[in-house]
Amino acid sequence: MFVARSIAADHKDLIHDVSYDFHGRRMATCSSDQSVKVWDKSDNGEWHCTASWKTHSGSVWRVTWAHPEFGQVLASCSFDRTAAVWEEIVGESNDKQRGLSHWIKRTTLVDSRTSVTDVKFAPKHMGLVLATCSADGVVRIYEAPDVMNLSQWSLQHEISCKLSCSCISWNPSSSRAHPPMIAVGSDDNNVTYSGKVQIYEYNENTRKYAKAETLMTVTDPVHDIAFAPNLGRSFHVLAIATKDVRIFKLIPLRRENATSSGPTKFEVQVMAQFDSHNSQVWRVSWNITSTLLASSGDDGCVRLWKANYMDNWKCTGILRGDGSPVNGSSGQGTALSAVGSAGAQSQNSVVGAASAGRKKAQLMPG
Template sequence: MGELTASNMFESETICADHKDLIHDVAYDFYGERMATCSSDQYVKVWDSDGRGGWRLSASWKAHHGSVWKVTWAHPEFGQVIATCSFDRTAAIWEEVGDAASSGSEKGLHTWLKRSNLVDSRTSVTDVKFGPKHLGLLLVTCSADGIIRIYEAPDVMNLAQWTLQHEIPTKVSISCLSWNPSLSRVGNPPMLAVGSDEPNTSNAVANVPSDKGTACNGKVFIYEYSETSRRWTRTECLSSVQEPVNDIAFAPNLGRSFHLLAVATKDVRIIKLEPLA
């Protein structure tokens, strides 16, 4: 039998990102047809798939006055919009402008305009993510001083106007966060998972009392929004994760009764979260 086993069937292709410093994040758009990269060189680049496996640089601009940690795409219903966050303590919302005619202009570079600058944080903004589409146009940021901020654009036509809806102090340095993409109409309240990169030194153990009054020294926290109290509260602390967290991501919900959360520390762990009935 042709032992052309499955393992031979992955192909790789290299793109030279041409950032002048370390890359911190790579994010694909909703369709996987565009790719945004950001780097310590303070630049953000957008790449478009040519449909034949190649990528073409379509925009590159200096986005911040410090390392750009993360870049993330909004749902395409809101247009071509990305958000970035940086060591310069800000997060920014960018929109691609230009019409069909100018896309064929020289060099073929597109223009991204800064629509809003979110300056509430007093420390480095470590992660930024748009909320699930069904919740409207929401944005969450987290910062090194452990504050999670949730913003909303009340008018999706106006990306310049963002109101700070919630400020949730966590008292530990937060490095990454992820929205639970599950639809809230099937009984899942809006949910966020955040990961802390607080180092495990003996006296700086993340020993934060949760809302239930019990201490927890885990590094991953789950927050849920309660419609009745209109507040985000910490509902879970995953004590199984003790190492500083580098990245965190919810799996898409395939109609399962539970949620899956991937947590990257020194290794990668998949955690199953079962909502209480």
């Protein structure tokens, strides 16, 4: 049974993204009010806002946590054409700051000429690496060479995707058999351009990212994309939020020539496709074991999807934007919703109800 809890987020405009930290005990929200808020979960399960600050000079589209191995670090991106990296500092001086934490900006990434639409930290085995994507169709990958000095970031790669980019997802697999891989979604409205999802793979020989696959069957604008956590699988699973929810399986094909230096070729299979939202789907998010997928859409509902032992996916729960469960109905609503990334320990999913009259974050412990 899934239970939802409502949080009065007190953002003054639409909430665009909600993100959990690795342990699922902290949460960050961002909004068109140009601010980011950090929330901490108390022992009794209540969420309390512990920090709120103005981050950008435009709408903040996304916020994301680095792995705690690198400290308490957030990245945000905005319509103001920048991405920013923030670090939480605990005051050590003798004044009022002692023991109190505050977030300071470590760097501003200003390479994009247009709105920066998504920002994601790479899996921790790659080091402290950050990817951004922009409406100018470029994915930029930055690295902090010294994890003790987060004010220094170097631009390592620029990947030109030809279409405006709306969302990115790193492949979380740490297997040596799988080179670093990033999926990119486009919200380009032109349906004559098929293949709104592209997969890029890092090539050790050329030290560049090359396109490995284009999902040609995705022709509608893509709003979110998420690789499933990989717990030793040989294949990859990718969820896509477009006008419906789609789950793809990417099976690496064995190379005929072991010395081939080109990108991996994949057999692409559609595992599931659901139009139950009957509207645009805005966010997809996996739990840590990749057994449960949450999606949210313009119908104001969060839907939970699970596969049985036959690998057939079915809806296992529906929650309205106000947190009430839906019994056998699709539930009508107008909220734009944002499902945040699942907390590693708690397997939470979260919904930010981003309608002008509804400025609350909805929480669903699983």
